[in-house]
Amino acid sequence: MKKYYINALQKENMNAGSKAVNDATEIFEKMGYESLLSKVNIKNIYLRTLFFSVQVMIRILFLPKNTKVVSNFPPIFFFERICLYFLKKRSKSLKVFILIHDxxxxxxxxNNSTPYRNLLNFKNSNFYFIAHNDKMVSWLVKEGYKKNNIIDLEIFDYLSVIKEDAGGTYGKSVIIAGNLAPEKSSYLMELFKISEIDFNLYGPNVSSDVEKSKNVIYHGSFPADEIPNIIQGSYGLIWDSETTIGGTGKYGNYQRYNNPHKTSLYLAAGFPIIMWEKAALASFIMEHNLGFLVNTLEEIPSKIAKIKEVDYNRMRENVEKFGNKIRMGYFLTEALEKAEEISNE
Structure with a gap:
């Protein structure tokens, strides 16, 4: 029986969506899933949306019983909302797997402004959910989801090919990659206080005030598929807090539950991680010796000072081991295979 994935992005336009969604689509295809949507060349966005919406509705309604369908979540396009609606209606006769991105x-x-993107809308469905980590799994169970229908992803993949000389070097320079906008990364304004550390910044929307800091070097913004071979330094920083104190603000608190995709970027590129000690991924980082944890950014200099070169090289070996898996799509492949097994029980 055929298996299907749902994604509006087509191979010729793979740079149009997020790296995480595009990678997931590639992994779906490697696992034998086919696109539920026909390839079209309709330039008018309204006509294209109408075409996809009607097509996906008809196709889902007539899928054979026990057909496997996988979809990314949350829905971005209107037709994806239509798709999820009809998948929920048929969730008792189909095997639907939902990869949670956010x-x-x-x-x-x-009470957000886009309730149609709320995951809780699908609590009473028979979907199988692939959650970021064990903390997110616990939250879903607490909210009333069936524990047996939830699979722990552990960490996102980051499909890429890296150069032989890529990866971290022993030292005290720290990489910050991603959206550098003040509303997303306001803590950047305080990096000047940590003068012992050099920060290498990569990404869009950096503030000119941040660039003025003597210990900050802004290298520019690069495509997601190229950045693993461009970033340089010793460690990759995962920090979504509003300040240098971990966990502040809505994005900082979200780290208690989510897997920041840049964690996978750093590991795929060969860099040990610096992360907030109460982040959901903190236990994963420590269990596999992939970096170190802090409560505040001010702790970084003293923590780095205690790491000997032999200790750093041991971290790098572990990072390389997991980086290989992340670059090959190991974690989503394992999670989706497990979801398929559970659905067959």
Missing amino acids: IYELRIGK
Whole structure:
């Protein structure tokens, strides 16, 4: 029986969506899933949306019983909302797997402005959910989801090919990659206080005030597929807090539940991680010796000073081991295979 994935992005336009969604689509295809949507060349966005919406509705309604369908979540396009609606209607006769990328209720709040993107709308479905980590699994169970229908992803993949000389070097320079906008990364304004550390910044929307800091070097913004071979330094920083104190603000608190995709970027590129000690991924980082944890950014200099070169090289070996898996799509493949097994029980 055929298996299907749902994604509006087509191979010729793979740079149009997020790296995480595009990678997931590639992994779906490697696992034998086919696109539920026909390839079209309709330039008018309204006509294209109408075409996809009607097509996906008809196709879902006539899928044979026990057909496997996988979809990314939350829905971005209107036709994806239509798709999820009809998948929910048929969730008792189909085997539907949902890869969670973001949970609006956790990041923004249950009373957000886009309720149609709320995961809780599908609590009473028979979907199988692939959650970021064990902390997110626990939250879903607490909210009333069936524990047996939830699979722990552990960490996102980051499909890429890296150069032989890529990866971290022993030292005290720290990489910050991603959206550098003040509203997303306001803590950047305080990096000047940590003068012992050099920060290498990569990404869009950096503030000119941040660039003025003597210990900050801004290298520019690069495509997601190229950045693993461009970033340089010793460690990759995962920090979504508003300040240098971990966990502040809505994005900082969200780290208690989510897997920041840049964690996978750093590991795929060969860099040990610096992360907030109460982040959901903190236990994963420590269990596998992939970096170190801090409560505040001010702790970084003293923590780095205690790491000997032999200790750093041991971290790098572990990072390389997991980086290989992340670059090959190991974690989503394992999670989706497990979801398929559970659905067959």
